[in-house]
Amino acid sequence: MKINSPLEVYKYLPQTNCGECGEATCMAFGSHVIDRSLQLEDCTPLLEDKFKKKYLELSELMAPEIREVTIGVGERAATVGGDDVLYRHQLTFFDQPALAVDVWDTMSEAELVERVKFITDFKKFYVGRFLRMDMIAVRCTSGDPGTFRETVSKVMENTELPLILCSLDPEVLKAGLEVAGDNKPLLYAATKDNWQAVADLVLEHDVPTVLFAPDDLDTLKSLAGTFLEMGRQDLILDPGTNPQGTMLRESFENFIKLRRAGIKEGQRDIAFPLMSVPMTAYLTAGDEVSSSYWETVLASVFTVRYGDIMILHSIEPFALLPEMHIRDTIYTDPRTPVKVEPKVYEVGSPGKDAPVIVTTNFALTYYTVESDLASNGIDCYLLAADTDGLGVEAAVAGGQLTGQKINDEFKKVDFDFHEKTGHNTIILPGLAARLQGDLEDATGLNVMVGPQDSGQIPPWMEKNWPPKPK
Amino acid sequence: MAKKIKISELGSLFNGMDVESLEGVTIEGDIELEMDTAGGLDPQLAYMLGHETAQVAQHLINISRLLGYPVDQLFGAMAQAAVSGVTRPQELLRSKFEVGRMDDWKNPIQEVTLGATSADGGSRGSTVTLGGENALPYYFDSPMPHRNFVTMDVFDMAIGMAKAVKVNYEDVIESPAEWAKKVVKDFNADMVTIHLISTDPNIKDTSPKEAAETVADVLQAVDVPIVIGGSGNPEKDPEVLEKAAEVAEGERVLLASASLNLDYERIARAANQYGHAVLSWTQLEINAQKELNRKLMKQCDVKREDIIMDPTTAALGYGLDYAYTNMERIRLAGLNGDDELSFPMSSGTTNAWGARESWMVKSPLKEDSDWGPREYRGPIWEIVTGLTLALAGNDLFMMMHPGAVAVIKEITQSLHGSLERDTVDISNWVTAEV
Numbered sequence: 001m002k003i004n005s006p007l008e009v010y011k012y013l014p015q016t017n018c019g020e021c022g023e024a025t026c027m028a029f030g031s032h033v034i035d036r037s038l039q040l041e042d043c044t045p046l047l048e049d050k051f052k053k054k055y056l057e058l059s060e061l062m063a064p065e066i067r068e069v070t071i072g073v074g075e076r077a078a079t080v081g082g083d084d085v086l087y088r089h090q091l092t093f094f095d096q097p098a099l100a101v102d103v104w105d106t107m108s109e110a111e112l113v114e115r116v117k118f119i120t121d122f123k124k125f126y127v128g129r130f131l132r133m134d135m136i137a138v139r140c141t142s143g144d145p146g147t148f149r150e151t152v153s154k155v156m157e158n159t160e161l162p163l164i165l166c167s168l169d170p171e172v173l174k175a176g177l178e179v180a181g182d183n184k185p186l187l188y189a190a191t192k193d194n195w196q197a198v199a200d201l202v203l204e205h206d207v208p209t210v211l212f213a214p215d216d217l218d219t220l221k222s223l224a225g226t227f228l229e230m231g232r233q234d235l236i237l238d239p240g241t242n243p244q245g246t247m248l249r250e251s252f253e254n255f256i257k258l259r260r261a262g263i264k265e266g267q268r269d270i271a272f273p274l275m276s277v278p279m280t281a282y283l284t285a286g287d288e289v290s291s292s293y294w295e296t297v298l299a300s301v302f303t304v305r306y307g308d309i310m311i312l313h314s315i316e317p318f319a320l321l322p323e324m325h326i327r328d329t330i331y332t333d334p335r336t337p338v339k340v341e342p343k344v345y346e347v348g349s350p351g352k353d354a355p356v357i358v359t360t361n362f363a364l365t366y367y368t369v370e371s372d373l374a375s376n377g378i379d380c381y382l383l384a385a386d387t388d389g390l391g392v393e394a395a396v397a398g399g400q401l402t403g404q405k406i407n408d409e410f411k412k413v414d415f416d417f418h419e420k421t422g423h424n425t426i427i428l429p430g431l432a433a434r435l436q437g438d439l440e441d442a443t444g445l446n447v448m449v450g451p452q453d454s455g456q457i458p459p460w461m462e463k464n465w466p467p468k469p470k
Numbered sequence: 471m472a473k474k475i476k477i478s479e480l481g482s483l484f485n486g487m488d489v490e491s492l493e494g495v496t497i498e499g500d501i502e503l504e505m506d507t508a509g510g511l512d513p514q515l516a517y518m519l520g521h522e523t524a525q526v527a528q529h530l531i532n533i534s535r536l537l538g539y540p541v542d543q544l545f546g547a548m549a550q551a552a553v554s555g556v557t558r559p560q561e562l563l564r565s566k567f568e569v570g571r572m573d574d575w576k577n578p579i580q581e582v583t584l585g586a587t588s589a590d591g592g593s594r595g596s597t598v599t600l601g602g603e604n605a606l607p608y609y610f611d612s613p614m615p616h617r618n619f620v621t622m623d624v625f626d627m628a629i630g631m632a633k634a635v636k637v638n639y640e641d642v643i644e645s646p647a648e649w650a651k652k653v654v655k656d657f658n659a660d661m662v663t664i665h666l667i668s669t670d671p672n673i674k675d676t677s678p679k680e681a682a683e684t685v686a687d688v689l690q691a692v693d694v695p696i697v698i699g700g701s702g703n704p705e706k707d708p709e710v711l712e713k714a715a716e717v718a719e720g721e722r723v724l725l726a727s728a729s730l731n732l733d734y735e736r737i738a739r740a741a742n743q744y745g746h747a748v749l750s751w752t753q754l755e756i757n758a759q760k761e762l763n764r765k766l767m768k769q770c771d772v773k774r775e776d777i778i779m780d781p782t783t784a785a786l787g788y789g790l791d792y793a794y795t796n797m798e799r800i801r802l803a804g805l806n807g808d809d810e811l812s813f814p815m816s817s818g819t820t821n822a823w824g825a826r827e828s829w830m831v832k833s834p835l836k837e838d839s840d841w842g843p844r845e846y847r848g849p850i851w852e853i854v855t856g857l858t859l860a861l862a863g864n865d866l867f868m869m870m871h872p873g874a875v876a877v878i879k880e881i882t883q884s885l886h887g888s889l890e891r892d893t894v895d896i897s898n899w900v901t902a903e904v
């Protein structure tokens with residue numbers, strides 16, 4: 001973004017305070033445009049003909065430093081890039097990195113179909129939504145365009161995920177485009193040796209492409225400049241991901257250099273999303289588990305430092321889960337509140353025999369507990385105690401969660417145990433076990449210690465609920 | 471000598487012929503082809519030019535190849551001009567990539583040395599120096615003077631552990647000294663942390679004196695620098711750490727921890743009196759970290775070279791985003807000149823084992839895909855948690871699983887540039903058989 005104050009945005013707006021955008025004033029809208037929580041297009045008057053010039057000028061000024069590139073079509077299309085800052089606390093990172101898993105054209109059909117389905121369906125629930133993988137990278141290992149074409153078709157029959165067509169042979173890419181060309185696949189890759197033929201394919205099919213120049217930023221920049229000259233904006237740069245030793249350090253440096261040049265120095269001709277290929281971990285000697293581990297390590301490094309799209313090989317859950325989580329970690333918007341409102345929440349429709357469970361108002365803790373309860377159909381009352389946004393363990397260690405405090409919290413919201421429940425019992429998180437005595441003294445109620453992890457509440461309930469009369 | 475061929479001539483030349491190759495034809499000198507769409511053109515070609523230009527271009531390229539004349543580039547450019555109104559350059563537009571160094575990182579991070587050898591009045595075989603950075607970790611702006619180090623956890627009593635961790639320690643779980651030896655000898659720990667958790671009045675209420683004996687045993691058993699941790703009980707920790715500091719006099723241990731919710735002055739005093747360093751522990755709050763560091767320096771006279779920070783580690787998926795950004799902000803503030811935050815950092819990476827993904831047999835949520843075997847999930851959770859913080863600026867890792875320790879060392883030392891490994895040819899990874 002070339003401008004960063006609401007006032008500067010305001011200059012380009014219709015300035016009527018009409019409210020169409022949902023904001024009371026154009027100035028308020030301007031501040032949402034700056035923090036990118038609203039889009040220019042949300043101001044519908046701005047799209048009218050008479051404002052066209054201002055709209056175009058403002059769009060140009062508001063464009064993110066790193067260009068956005070969209071791969072695929074339909075619901076699962078993914079946009080990568082779009083970043084404006086080097087550190088997430090300065091705003092937030094946009095467009096989380098796309099995780100692609102490979103298949104190859106020398107697999108048997110049965111294996112191929114199984115793998116594609118696995119990648120497409122893999123999911124993990126996390127704070128109200130599912131984490132998933134995003135793309136399939138089809139590698140040509142046969143060297144044969146016909147075989148590749150068939151494999152690409154087979155993959156398309158079995159997934160809606162966007163594709164990356166991987167071969168350095170333009171004839172192979174061409175064969176892939178014959179079947180996938182209408183679905184905006186990403187081509188991998190144009191290099192210093194094949195770029196002319198790949199450029200022709202890109203121009204003919206209007207598809208995004210990766211430019212690959214391992215360990216050579218001059219060539220990478222030259223390729224980018226050349227494709228820009230042809231009017232291509234949907235480029236992704238791969239400076240190479242060396243899997244180990246000092247060469248890995250060099251790759252790491254290259255990612256930092258490119259992103260710094262793009263964001264801090266405003267070098268438009270390299271301000272593109274970056275691709276990392278952690279699957280190069282498999283080019284080193286090692287058993288399946290070590291390679292899978294190392295690939296996860298590389299994926300984590302390049303998620304933190306500026307990779308926008310990755311090609312991975314392992315489909316072990318122990319690799320996929322941390323890869324999806326580290327991506328979410330780095331791309332979660334730090335501006336969203338850490339805390340939920342401290343109060344007693346109702347999960348489902350709790351009756352008199354429903355348990356009363358204590359947790360903290362750290363958003364992550366609260367949502368984890370809440371989804372564990374809801375997913376297992378447990379109706380209950382859930383206290384999100386005000387710990388100033390700390391989790392249970394930290395709050396107990398730091399003294400933000402005490403027996404007295406929990407008692408106060410119930411009092412504050414007028415939660416009457418005798419009226420609401422027939423059991424006069426509170427369940428403490430296992431990690432707060434040491435507060436049991438305190439809490440009994442403070443409340444005069446029966447206090448039970450639940451499991452250490454809310455995921456184990458269902459079996460715990462089976463064994464311990466309802467409480468046996470003393 | 472240049473010869474001009476018009477496209478119409480080419481068209482008529484090959485009209486109706488099924489040309490596969492031309493033999494015995496060579497062309498010498500320059501050749502020039504003109505795209506002349508006016509008059510004399512085979513109607514078929516005219517139609518193609520209007521509607522199927524790409525095919526015409528292909529046709530021309532094929533002909534030129536048949537003629538043995540390398541005009542691919544010329545025709546390619548023309549073809550693209552025809553297709554999209556865009557000219558494909560014939561040559562790569564050569565340019566050089568350059569980028570500047572960060573000029574606002576002017577303030578180095580404090581160096582802190584742990585452990586003392588006999589030359590300095592201690593009995594350690596080696597010391598560990600942390601800090602000294604002038605840039606974010608592994609950045610090219612300035613070399614990182616010291617690599618990252620790992621201190622492995624030892625507890626003064628048998629504790630509950632995830633199965634994948636426990637299998638490594640079953641034989642030593644009753645003896646802190648044996649446990650310490652094992653992590654140094656077998657698992658390559660740079661340091662050892664002895665956690666005196668049994669001193670908690672709610673656990674075993676072990677006396678400070680007894681706890682100090684455990685510390686002495688550990689110092690006897692290994693000659694690496696050590697960290698001494700309390701139980702986390704704010705009433706008991708000051709006296710436990712005082713006694714421990716006393717028996718460790720001269721060894722330059724790290725006392726863990728001074729925090730705002732206990733009598734940090736007593737811990738600071740013990741460190742000053744017996745020549746140790748202090749771990750300044752706060753909970754995910756940069757301003758609290760500043761405040762505690764300031765109090766330690768101003769109010770308790772702790773010297774800069776005796777302070778390490780623990781801004782709190784949350785596990786991957788359980789607040790690592792806060793822990794990461796908190797550390798990164800602290801490190802950037804330090805580099806940019808904030809002397810209340812320019813200290814080395816330590817991470818309780820073992821916290822990763824609190825994540826359910828580390829130890830649960832399967833997902834508690836029915837909607838999830840299969841999580842796979844847990845024995846592989848735990849170590850990678852610890853690795854990714856630690857590695858992420860390494861990238862934010864963390865210097866010292868308190869860890870638990872030997873496999874995770876090995877991988878953290880491998881990756882941090884690779885990024886540090888201190889590990890030589892074979893160079894791998896990545897230029898054709900696409901075709902790799904894996």
Ligand code: SF4
Nearest residue numbers: 018019021026029043
């Ligand atoms: S819709 Fe546009 S003109 Fe109307 S208030 Fe919002 S910003 Fe102003």
